[in-house]
Amino acid sequence: METLKVSRLYKDFDMSFGVNAVTGDVNKKLDVNAVKQSVRNLLLTNLFERPFQPLLGSSLRGLLFEPMTMVTALSIEKSVSNLLKAYEPRAELINIKANPQYDKNSYELSVTFKVVGFNSPEILTQTLQRLR
Numbered sequence: 001m002e003t004l005k006v007s008r009l010y011k012d013f014d015m016s017f018g019v020n021a022v023t024g025d026v027n028k029k030l031d032v033n034a035v036k037q038s039v040r041n042l043l044l045t046n047l048f049e050r051p052f053q054p055l056l057g058s059s060l061r062g063l064l065f066e067p068m069t070m071v072t073a074l075s076i077e078k079s080v081s082n083l084l085k086a087y088e089p090r091a092e093l094i095n096i097k098a099n100p101q102y103d104k105n106s107y108e109l110s111v112t113f114k115v116v117g118f119n120s121p122e123i124l125t126q127t128l129q130r131l132r
Contacts, residue, residue: 012037038091
């Protein structure tokens with residue numbers, strides 16, 4: 001009898017650092033969830049934040065202190081597009097939309113992409129707001 005081996009395209013450790021009760025290892029993110037986690041991490045990483053990789057990240061935090069206009073929203077969209085094209089080859093961008101939330105003083109960022117090797121589009125939504 002032949003056993004089927006499940007092949008995963010992408011694996012990464014879970015950034016919540018939860019422990020797997022069976023193996024005692026750190027939990028894993030697989031396939032689409034691994035890419036989504038990576039995209040979210042890239043969005044939240046500021047330039048010069050990572051040692052030995054000073055250009056990895058974006059200037060999104062700086063853009064949050066600009067006046068809330070459609071020009072700033074377009075700058076956010078362009079920054080995210082450049083970031084993901086440069087540092088996340090597993091994600092094929094479909095659409096990026098930054099919607100200003102004037103009453104909350106934040107932007108609702110929606111990134112639609114396809115994970116390479118998977119057919120269905122994925123949507124990652126992240127609220128961007130300044131904390132100071």
